[in-house]
Amino acid sequence: MSQIQIAERYAKSLIELAQEQNKLVKISEDVLSLEAVCNHKEFAAMLQSPIINSDKKSAIFKELFTGKMDELSFQFIQLLIQKGRESLLPSISSAFIRQYRTIRKIRIARVLSATVLNEAELVNIKNRFSGWLKPGETMELHQKLDPTLIGGFVFEMGDQNCDASIKRQLEEMKESLYDKSYISLVEKR
Incomplete structure (x- = not known):
């Protein structure tokens, strides 16, 4: 399965969870913020780095996002780190936003x-x-x-x-x- 397909599936799963919990708008705001952070060169390099272990990446996310995003968003990011999929975060964010706009009929x-x-x-x-x-x-x-x-x-x-x-x-x-x-x-x- 390609990286794009994987990102699309993770994004779809997050959207479905957000809809089930009536948090789609809040989660979309979190993902927009996350996408902005992912666009920073240093942050993107950290996500891709095999040298920085998952515990360190998890600690960085906790430092950056604890109390600043919904618990569902935070748990989703932690899951990605545990699964070794944090490098897909920029692609997942983009896929989520694209799917969200389609659902909400935003042009x-x-x-x-x-x-x-x-x-x-x-x-x-x-x-x-x-x-x-x-x-x-x-x-x-x-x-x-x-x-x-x-x-x-x-x-x-x-x-x-x-x-x-x-x-x-x-x-x-x-x-x-x-x-x-x-x-x-x-x-x-």
């Missing part, structure tokens, strides 16, 4: 902008594109900076996008001017 949207958008602007953009959602779906909006856009924004959700950036408008203007000047040159001949 990921991304807005690219040249500058940081304030909360009111983000809400406005979210409301503007909420029509792209199917009934029962919700949107999780992520912001990313792209100074090359000059101004405006690009909104992406799934395979749909809307480019309302100054960069695109300037490119279209350039194309239009180029086409018109080319046509006028051809007509003069």
